[in-house]
Amino acid sequence: MINRMRMPNTFVLLFALLAILAVSTWFVPGGKYETHLVNGKTLIDPASFHYVASNPQGPVALMMAPIKGFVEAALIIGFVLIVGGAFSVLQRTEAIDSMIKSVAQAHTRSAFVRAMLIPVFVTLFSLGGASFGMAEEAIPFVMIFIPLALALGYDSIVGVSIPFVGSQVGFAAAFLNPFNVGIAQGIAGVPVFSGIVFRAIAWSIATALTIAFLMWYAARIKRNPQLSPTYVIDQERRAELAHSSTLEFAGMTKIHKSVLWLFVATLAIMVFGVVKYEWFINEIAALFLVMAIAVGVVGRLSADEFVDAFIQGAKDLITTALVIALARGTMILARDAHIIDTMLFHLMPLVQSANPIFAAHKMFVIQSVINFFIHSGSGQAALTMPIMAPLSDLVGVSRQTAVLAFQFGEFTTPMIPTSGITVGVLALARIPWVTWARWMIPLQLIYFVFALIVLAIACQIVW
Numbered sequence: 001m002i003n004r005m006r007m008p009n010t011f012v013l014l015f016a017l018l019a020i021l022a023v024s025t026w027f028v029p030g031g032k033y034e035t036h037l038v039n040g041k042t043l044i045d046p047a048s049f050h051y052v053a054s055n056p057q058g059p060v061a062l063m064m065a066p067i068k069g070f071v072e073a074a075l076i077i078g079f080v081l082i083v084g085g086a087f088s089v090l091q092r093t094e095a096i097d098s099m100i101k102s103v104a105q106a107h108t109r110s111a112f113v114r115a116m117l118i119p120v121f122v123t124l125f126s127l128g129g130a131s132f133g134m135a136e137e138a139i140p141f142v143m144i145f146i147p148l149a150l151a152l153g154y155d156s157i158v159g160v161s162i163p164f165v166g167s168q169v170g171f172a173a174a175f176l177n178p179f180n181v182g183i184a185q186g187i188a189g190v191p192v193f194s195g196i197v198f199r200a201i202a203w204s205i206a207t208a209l210t211i212a213f214l215m216w217y218a219a220r221i222k223r224n225p226q227l228s229p230t231y232v233i234d235q236e237r238r239a240e241l242a243h244s245s246t247l248e249f250a251g252m253t254k255i256h257k258s259v260l261w262l263f264v265a266t267l268a269i270m271v272f273g274v275v276k277y278e279w280f281i282n283e284i285a286a287l288f289l290v291m292a293i294a295v296g297v298v299g300r301l302s303a304d305e306f307v308d309a310f311i312q313g314a315k316d317l318i319t320t321a322l323v324i325a326l327a328r329g330t331m332i333l334a335r336d337a338h339i340i341d342t343m344l345f346h347l348m349p350l351v352q353s354a355n356p357i358f359a360a361h362k363m364f365v366i367q368s369v370i371n372f373f374i375h376s377g378s379g380q381a382a383l384t385m386p387i388m389a390p391l392s393d394l395v396g397v398s399r400q401t402a403v404l405a406f407q408f409g410e411f412t413t414p415m416i417p418t419s420g421i422t423v424g425v426l427a428l429a430r431i432p433w434v435t436w437a438r439w440m441i442p443l444q445l446i447y448f449v450f451a452l453i454v455l456a457i458a459c460q461i462v463w
Helices: 010-024 059-072 074-092 095-109 111-132 136-151 156-161 164-172 178-188 196-223 231-242 254-277 281-298 303-316 318-336 340-351 356-371 377-395 399-412 420-429 433-460
Strands: 030-032 035-038 041-044 050-052
Touching: 010 059, 010 318, 030 340, 059 074, 059 318, 074 095, 074 136, 074 281, 074 303, 074 318, 074 420, 095 111, 095 136, 095 254, 111 136, 111 164, 111 196, 136 156, 136 164, 136 231, 136 281, 136 420, 156 164, 156 196, 156 231, 156 420, 156 433, 164 196, 164 399, 164 433, 178 377, 178 399, 196 433, 254 281, 281 303, 303 318, 318 340, 318 420, 340 356, 340 377, 356 377, 356 399, 356 433, 377 399, 399 433, 420 433
Parallel strands: none
Antiparallel strands: 030 050, 035 041
């Protein structure tokens, strides 16, 4: 039955989406909002929309979209390849394997570790998303948490969800994230990082819901591994781990501990750099490159072993790089066809409602739709908040709540196939998008209901 119902892989799905989008550019008229600078920021004039000549994307543009996507996504693709190489060097020292075996032993012997493993790590990743905008930075951790989850009797989905879903729920329900909360509030004319108490409460609840769902799912898979959607995929990975029994593990060596401390120090420096000096992908990639060199020295790898491990790690992520480029191509087609502003313009009237609560709900739904095409928190804020902020005044919704509706629209990021981060993580984990999306549906429904309730409360208390 599973084989008969097998769906196309991510490459086929993304290219099909590209083709559908290219066809739609022949029917959707072009449109544009005028922009102007305010305090150094490029803002859209909400009253300036006008139709422009469309630029339909034909077969040539369709075929060029992937290479254009590769060029525009070069930064994140380079980041993925360098970090992949760095983690391969880290894994070559066997320090990660040693840590996984230690945690697996503790997980077997300690009820406390079993109870707290998922809550602690999900909270940490969610806090990263909520504070310094952790998003792409979570990608490397997938390579650690998948084998850890398998060693503990869970599945690849749990291994992916702890760093990826954890950071994404924190990003969407953020209280200090400068890339969505800070920029959106600044554009909306709301004091930056105001309303932090309400947002912190919302973040805590969203994170707790995520933890509860993952713990329920993990316990279910541990009881019956065959219920996992990735059971067949995980069998191959489990075979690789089967030869090393944790019962025969004698403990971590001094070299292993030194390597792991280097890794922890790297993460601490990364957080400090992002928060204090606004580091982004360039600086973080350089940091991981330095870590790889230091780990190679401390781990006593020869020059040949270091280079071989680094190249192998980067090579393993070529598929991920191509998937990211293809996903970026979808946005390029819509942008080059001049239809993004048109779609936005026709969505805006749908916000108006007799009740402010319903208006806020509509804002949230519209932001979720826009998130399908634009995944950058800052880019989406720059595009939509100049329109949503004055519109919120007209429909009786506070601008603070309008910003929150914008944030909550990003709850869909872990599921949508046009997100380079999402498809990149899934390619790295070898999980088909259809399999992942089917698993995500219940959690997405939980987020949807949560967002509706929180937005209703915000309107009710005139936040």
